[in-house]
Each structure stands twice: as structure tokens, then as C-alpha cells.
Amino acid sequence: MFTRLSLPTSAPESVSDFPKIILRTSAATDFSAAVPPLLQKLYGARGVVSDKQIETGLEQLPKPDMKGLPQACTLLADAIQNNQRLLIVGDFDCDGATSTCVGLLGLRALGAEHVDYLVPNRFEYGYGLTPEIVAVAAERQPDLIITVDNGISSIDGVAAAARLGIPVLVTDHHLPGDALPDAAAIVNPNQHGCPFPAKSLAGVGVMFYVLLALRSELRERAWFSGERPEPNLAELLDLVALGTVADVVPLEQVNRVLVTQGLRRIRAGRCRPGIKALLRVAGKEAARLVAADMGFALGPRLNAAGRLDDISLGIRCLLTDDEDVALSLAAELDDLNRERRAIEQSMKDDAMRVLAHLQLDASHIPNGICLYDPTWHQGVVGILASRIKDRYHRPVIAFADADDEEMKGSARSIPGLHLRDALDLLAKRNPGLLNKFGGHAMAAGLSLAKADYSRFEIAFDAIVAELTNEEQLTAAVHSDGELLPADFSIEHAELLRSAGPWGQNFPEPKFHGRFRLVQQRIVGERQLKMVLSPIGADQQIIDAIAFNIDTAQWPNQQADEVELVYKLDSNLFRERLSVQLLVDHLRVVL
Structure with missing residues (x-):
């Protein structure tokens, strides 16, 4: 049974299945004759108006001028030269998995001899560098903890590490809150005062930039030699591309460069055995791979491990150099993805059965939709929220039980509503209502007490109503x-x-x-x-x-x-x- 579900009956075809069509208009462009007229029109409609803006060579990447990078490079270079133990703490999605792999492979290539990784199981430890995961990390006696795709909100976790004498380097891309963790260094293009122009990097992109800057620092220290050659970090771009696309970050020019370069390597067969294996089980041909394939075929198979089991399975698949091992692990990931799809369909059927019994006109769809069922799988509610969002064109938060007292929600938004900012406003107006929250403009996660669900549902609907208008809530x-x-x-x-x-x-x-x-x-x-x-x-x-x-x-x-x-x-x-x-x-x- 649903504790509460504020949804109307299935919306009519005009709302749910065939939206209002809005014609794109193209801006004035200044392309050369080498760009076909059709592409000039399409690019212009997306705000790209000159040849320079569609160039995707590596030379188009801005220099790694990020706040916190000098301190981060000093920390890492000293650690490598002093043969210290480095521990990467990642996240349990595709961006987190690829960030972890890029960090581990890159640091090893740059000369780190003792580097390992740890990714919290979402069902035991939750998201990010929590005090609980710090305690687990401390058992490995690291000299430095490096977060990838998380950490910007891990105030308590960084403090716990400091009490144990372990410095933390935070690399993240999520939006920061009012307070930052007291880390040894923070690299995040979205932190206040960071001059780096590309704010839309995924976590894996941030880690890649850290490695580029670290290589320069080590070069200045004369670290590389004939016996220790300088690595070609472009060999990591297949992983960077996969994580960037799978995390659905805006494909501004910097990300288009990273994805294009990664795609070229994959199409040419110069990619990790794990990516080749994932392509094989997904039935995709490397030579014809496009970005959408990474988002809809490869990414979900890696994400399935983090949703249902342990993302370490996906990380092992991406890290191995053995093609047979990679194929075996990819097959396991494929099985998990099939299981995830079955769970998702069952949860969606549950929701739609309830919807069919509600006799509300489509005009009475709530501004912000909340769903909850105590039997739902915590790792799949994000996908369910996305499916309902697509159907009703409303911001949606789907909840599942975390334990007897707490529930966790995964939220998906529509264009025009910045989810993380909306939750921040809700939290400030309702002190103590949210236990924890964080995320992006289009996706976020949160937790609250089960007893507060009804109060949250009303507050969320009111916040969405305040921050949106009728046009934004109309499917188009x-x-x-x-x-x-x-x-x-x-x-x-x-x-x-x-x-x-x-x-x-x-x-x-x-x-x-x-x-x-x-x-x-x-x-x-x-x-x-x-x-x-x-x-x-x-x-x-x-x-x-x-x-x-x-x-x-x-x-x-x-x-x-x-x-x-x-x-x-x-x-x-x-x-x-x-x-x-x-x-x-x-x-x-x-």
C-alpha cells in the first residue's frame, strides 16, 4: 500500500503522450561554407554560431585554472614523491565509478605506488564521505583521502578524518551549500570564487583536470625521466566521456570536447577492455558508437551495480586489463541491469495502478509530485521518479524506506526548476524537516523522517508552485x-x-x-x-x-x-x- 500518493489518474494523450510542439528558432550564425546548411541551422538553434564553437580538439580545453588546484597538486605531488598511501573514496553511480577509475589509473600512471579505492555501499553507508565510511577508510591507514564525485557537502566526514589525522582532498562538481568542509584542499568549479569557466564538468571531468594539473606540477619538479616517462593522460578519455554522458551534465563546449575525444578512442578500439566488454553485452558496435549509446546502453549497466548491489563490480570491470575477466564482469552487470529493469517496471506498475483509481482531472496535477511505497527498492526510485516526471511533466520525488525511522528520496526536475535550490529554500523555511539533501539542477537526493513525509509533501508542492509558472509545467x-x-x-x-x-x-x-x-x-x-x-x-x-x-x-x-x-x-x-x-x-x- 502507498502511504500517500498525490497523483491524478493517467493524464490524457494530449498531456502525457503527445506534448505541445515548440519550433526552435536559429540565431544568426557566422559559419564557414564547410559547415552544411542543415547543421548551421541546428547549431544556431542551440546557441552555437561559429566554427570556433564546434571545434572539439584537445587544444580547445581551457587551462586547469581552478580554485584549490595549486594546493591539491602540492598535496598529491608530495604524497607521490614520499610514497604515501592514497585512498580514493568514490560515489556509487557511473560518474563516481569512472571518476574512481580515472583517479586510480591516472595517479598510478603519474608514479603513485600505493593508491586504492573505496566506494560506500548506498544501503549501508549512504552517499559521500560520511563519518562511518571514514572509519572504514581509516582501517587501510591512508595518508591522504581523495574524494571523487562527492565531498563538497561532507562536513562531518572531513571533520571525522581530521580527528584521525587524515587530510582530505575534495574533488567534486556538485553545488556547495552555505558551509564547506574543512578539507586540506577543495577542487570544484562550482565553489564560490572559482574562475574556471566550465561549471558543468562531471565529477570525472574534475578529476581529469586535477590529473592534468598534477602532471604539470610533477613536470616542474623534474619527476619524470627515462625510467619514469611522462604519461599520456588522453588515454583516460574513454572513461571521461562515459562518465560525462552518463551523469547527464550539460554538453557545453568543454564537455563536448571531452566526449568527442573519448568517442574517437572508443570507435578506434583504443579503450579499456571493460568498455569493449560492455559494448559487446549491450549489442553495440564500437565503430558506430554515439554519445546516446553511452547514456542509454553502457551507463545503465554500470549504474545497475550501484543501484542493486555494489558499484565495485562496475569499477573492477573498468579497471581490469584482462579481456576475459572484463567480459565476465560485464555479463554480471548485464544481468543486474535486467533485474533492475524488472524491478523498475514492477514499481511503475504499482504506481500506475494507484493512479487509475484516482478520479482527478489532469488540471489538478500537483505542482510537485511525491510518491512513496515501503516496498520500493531504494536503488531504483530515481529511475521511477524520472519515468513519472516524463509522463506528467512535473518535478517528482520518489521515496523508499531507508530504515524503520527514515526514508530516502530521489528527485528529478523539469526545465526551469533548479532542484537543489528548491530543496535549499524548502529546508530554510522548514528547519529540521530535511535530514540531508544535495544534488544538481535536474536531479537531487534527500532524506527525512517518515513521520514528516506528509508535511514535506505539502511543502514541496508549495515551493514548486512558487518557483514555476504554467508554461514551465506544460509538457512541450x-x-x-x-x-x-x-x-x-x-x-x-x-x-x-x-x-x-x-x-x-x-x-x-x-x-x-x-x-x-x-x-x-x-x-x-x-x-x-x-x-x-x-x-x-x-x-x-x-x-x-x-x-x-x-x-x-x-x-x-x-x-x-x-x-x-x-x-x-x-x-x-x-x-x-x-x-x-x-x-x-x-x-x-x-
Whole structure:
């Protein structure tokens, strides 16, 4: 049973399945003739207006001018030269796993002989450098603890380490609170006073920059020699790219450079055996890998370990140099991901059954949605929140039990509402209501007493109502327009694949239009395979596929014409390339 669920009945098609379409408008651009007109239009609509802004060579990366970096480099260089024991404390998601691997592999390559890692199990220790995980870390007698993808809010944990005489170097990218931990050094582009221009780095990107600066520091100390050559840190970019995409950080130019360079290495086969193994179990071909594949195929398999079991399984997969071991570990991760999907579907079915019994008009959807079921899996509530957010276009927080007294929530937001700031405001207005919170603009985590759930639910709805307007709470999709029949070509599809990397805040092009529905059938569990013809071009045949379809509505034998929002893609099957539309939204044209 749900303790409480403030949701209406399933929203009508116009709200949940086919959103309002907003045409993107392109800014004035100054591209050279080398950039095709279609890309000039698409780039301009994303605020990129010149050749310089689409360059993705490593020379485009800004210098590692971050607050705290000099102190961090001194700490690390001294530790390496004095042969001290370094311990990396990571996070239990894909960004945390790749950050841990980049830190460990990079420090070893730079000459550290004693470096190990520790990642808290989310079910035993929770997030970040807590006093409890410091006690576990202390058993390994580290001379320096390095946090990756966490630490900026670990005030108590850093203090606990200090009492034990262990200095802490914090590397993080999450937004800081009003107070900072009293660490030996903090490197975070989002901390106050940091001049580094790229505030959107993922945790793995921050760690990569730390290594770049550390290499320069060691170079100045004449640390490298013929017996100890200077490493090529670009060899870590496959991991940097994976963590950056999986953490759904904005793909501003710095992140596009990091992702592009990592993708090039993977496509060329110059990547970790673990990434090759993950590609194999996911059925993805390295040579045709795009950023979305890392976000929807590789990242979830690594995240599944942290959600259901222990992210160390994923870290071991990424760290091993043995291809057979990597494949075995990747297979375990694939099994965990299948289990995660089954749990997620069961939780979603639970929620939708409750929704079906509530007789509320769609106009009465709460501003901020809270869900809770004591049987839900703590590691999967974030995905559930994301699914409900996509359906109702509302900020959503899904809760599960942490113990008999406390519950933990995972939140997902919509454009226009900064989740971490909203929770901060809520906490200040309701002292003591939240036990802990942190996160980003679009995702956050929190904990509170079970007894305070109803009070929190009301407070969250009120905060969302205050910080948003009707337009922001209306489901909409931005379209790059309609394509002509001649545009449905392999050349255009391949052009779009190569023009990325596309991702958060630099979205993959979407188009909309009407098509004649020639054939339709369900493949797999919930995939609708279609054959379409553009209106007015009945002889032209195009394949299309829609994922996670409502099988109660499709196939629809009465449908002769459909309206779609889709991506133009290409499909390689039996060494033959063909145009394929990836459908995000569809409805019958009556």
C-alpha cells in the first residue's frame, strides 16, 4: 500500500503522450561554407554560431585554472614523491565509478605506488564521505583521502578524518551549500570564487583536470625521466566521456570536447577492455558508437551495480586489463541491469495502478509530485521518479524506506526548476524537516523522517508552485521543424550522427510531421515497429521504431495516418545502412 500518493489518474494523450510542439528558432550564425546548411541551422538553434564553437580538439580545453588546484597538486605531488598511501573514496553511480577509475589509473600512471579505492555501499553507508565510511577508510591507514564525485557537502566526514589525522582532498562538481568542509584542499568549479569557466564538468571531468594539473606540477619538479616517462593522460578519455554522458551534465563546449575525444578512442578500439566488454553485452558496435549509446546502453549497466548491489563490480570491470575477466564482469552487470529493469517496471506498475483509481482531472496535477511505497527498492526510485516526471511533466520525488525511522528520496526536475535550490529554500523555511539533501539542477537526493513525509509533501508542492509558472509545467517538446521527403536520406542521417555529440543542453535534433502508416507490429516486449510513408510521397518507404509503447493502445488497426516527433537516424543491419526514425511521441491523426 502507498502511504500517500498525490497523483491524478493517467493524464490524457494530449498531456502525457503527445506534448505541445515548440519550433526552435536559429540565431544568426557566422559559419564557414564547410559547415552544411542543415547543421548551421541546428547549431544556431542551440546557441552555437561559429566554427570556433564546434571545434572539439584537445587544444580547445581551457587551462586547469581552478580554485584549490595549486594546493591539491602540492598535496598529491608530495604524497607521490614520499610514497604515501592514497585512498580514493568514490560515489556509487557511473560518474563516481569512472571518476574512481580515472583517479586510480591516472595517479598510478603519474608514479603513485600505493593508491586504492573505496566506494560506500548506498544501503549501508549512504552517499559521500560520511563519518562511518571514514572509519572504514581509516582501517587501510591512508595518508591522504581523495574524494571523487562527492565531498563538497561532507562536513562531518572531513571533520571525522581530521580527528584521525587524515587530510582530505575534495574533488567534486556538485553545488556547495552555505558551509564547506574543512578539507586540506577543495577542487570544484562550482565553489564560490572559482574562475574556471566550465561549471558543468562531471565529477570525472574534475578529476581529469586535477590529473592534468598534477602532471604539470610533477613536470616542474623534474619527476619524470627515462625510467619514469611522462604519461599520456588522453588515454583516460574513454572513461571521461562515459562518465560525462552518463551523469547527464550539460554538453557545453568543454564537455563536448571531452566526449568527442573519448568517442574517437572508443570507435578506434583504443579503450579499456571493460568498455569493449560492455559494448559487446549491450549489442553495440564500437565503430558506430554515439554519445546516446553511452547514456542509454553502457551507463545503465554500470549504474545497475550501484543501484542493486555494489558499484565495485562496475569499477573492477573498468579497471581490469584482462579481456576475459572484463567480459565476465560485464555479463554480471548485464544481468543486474535486467533485474533492475524488472524491478523498475514492477514499481511503475504499482504506481500506475494507484493512479487509475484516482478520479482527478489532469488540471489538478500537483505542482510537485511525491510518491512513496515501503516496498520500493531504494536503488531504483530515481529511475521511477524520472519515468513519472516524463509522463506528467512535473518535478517528482520518489521515496523508499531507508530504515524503520527514515526514508530516502530521489528527485528529478523539469526545465526551469533548479532542484537543489528548491530543496535549499524548502529546508530554510522548514528547519529540521530535511535530514540531508544535495544534488544538481535536474536531479537531487534527500532524506527525512517518515513521520514528516506528509508535511514535506505539502511543502514541496508549495515551493514548486512558487518557483514555476504554467508554461514551465506544460509538457512541450522543441522541434527543429518538418523534413521534406528528400531529407530522409542516409547522407542526412549520417551527417546528424557525426555532428554531435548531442546531449543535455545540446539536444539531439528532433523533427515532427505526419506520415501514412503502412505497417505496424510489436517487436520485443514493448517496441512498436512501423513502416511509414511521408504525406505526399506514397512511394517512399521509411522504417520507424517507438520504444516503451503502451501495448493497450498499439498496434492500432484503425490508424491510417500518424503524427510523430522523431529523430532521424540510420540503422546498420547485415552490413546494409538504411534510414530509420526513432520515435519519441506519436498519435493517430483523426
